[in-house]
Amino acid sequence: MRKTFLFLDTIINKVDAKGRVSLPSDYRAIVKELSTEIVCYRSLTSPCIEGCTEDLLEKLAADIESSTDFFSETQDDLTNLVFGDAKRFSFDSTGRIMLTEKLLKHAEITDTAVFVGKGRKFQIWSLENWTKEEQRLREKIKNNRPSLKAEGNND
Amino acid sequence: MRKTFLFLDTIINKVDAKGRVSLPSDYRAIVKELSTEIVCYRSLTSPCIEGCTEDLLEKLAADIESSTDFFSETQDDLTNLVFGDAKRFSFDSTGRIMLTEKLLKHAEITDTAVFVGKGRKFQIWSLENWTKEEQRLREKIKNNRPSLKAEGNND
DNA sequence: TGGTATAACATGGTATTTTATGGGAATCAA
């Protein structure tokens, strides 16, 4: 039994005329391992699609039920938006999912999808938008290096 | 039953035409012991590849989850940079991993890889860049000897 | 201590498997 389930790496796959895309094999492995499904929804903050395992959404739902103060009212509203928008995606025998028009349009994806790992979640970008976003992030880091607890101290 | 483990030493191995390199056997031993995997990503600050165990990243993911909330902007940026760039590497029966073009290019590695232990992490440099870097570090120490709380003694 | 046998390792090459992706047939719904 594996202990770690992280969506990692950045993978570029093609979207064909029918709207089909290969889900990266690493991602597929996670879904199989957890015997769950992939869920996607429009990102609330960026022009991209966001995805995670259905497991995670269940956990989120459970958290909301059990605690009142952990999630602010705003976050509760956001959560509603996500649940309302989220759709389950299963992949066929060759590992492809079929994204909806709504999602593709929101992410401005036409023929190329960039899968970006985010640990428990992942994102799907158009090539153009991701290029810009990555640049923005690296600039930001240059000016203000974040301290990651688990990473310890170098230098 | 966590045995202590540290990535140590400096080891020079060849990179073949396919990008394959032998992971130092000491490193392999650690991976086996913890039954985890190696994860590599581009260093944010230096022209080198950085690596650690997937365990460590998993811990980081947990930290990020607990310290910020589901929709936080800081979490968003951080996770994109860290997990989006990191890639899992497993080694074959002869102990080799296959580094990607992206990583090799960032570290300016062509045919020789220098593994440098950093405790919980390690780095992979090109021979030229590591020579320079080591010199720089030793110069820096000479001019401004750091005070180590643990009372370290360098000859 | 010196010398040899043995094991571990790095590394080149090759074979096998996995994966991405295009196209078409079958299925289903409006």
Add this chain to the structure above:
DNA sequence: TTGATTCCCATAAAATACCATGTTATACCA
């Protein structure tokens, strides 16, 4: 029927496992 979705097959490319060899390090013995 028509348009869309699912399923299946084919193929090329990429990743991975496997085998072989020379070299280095380690263990062993006189």
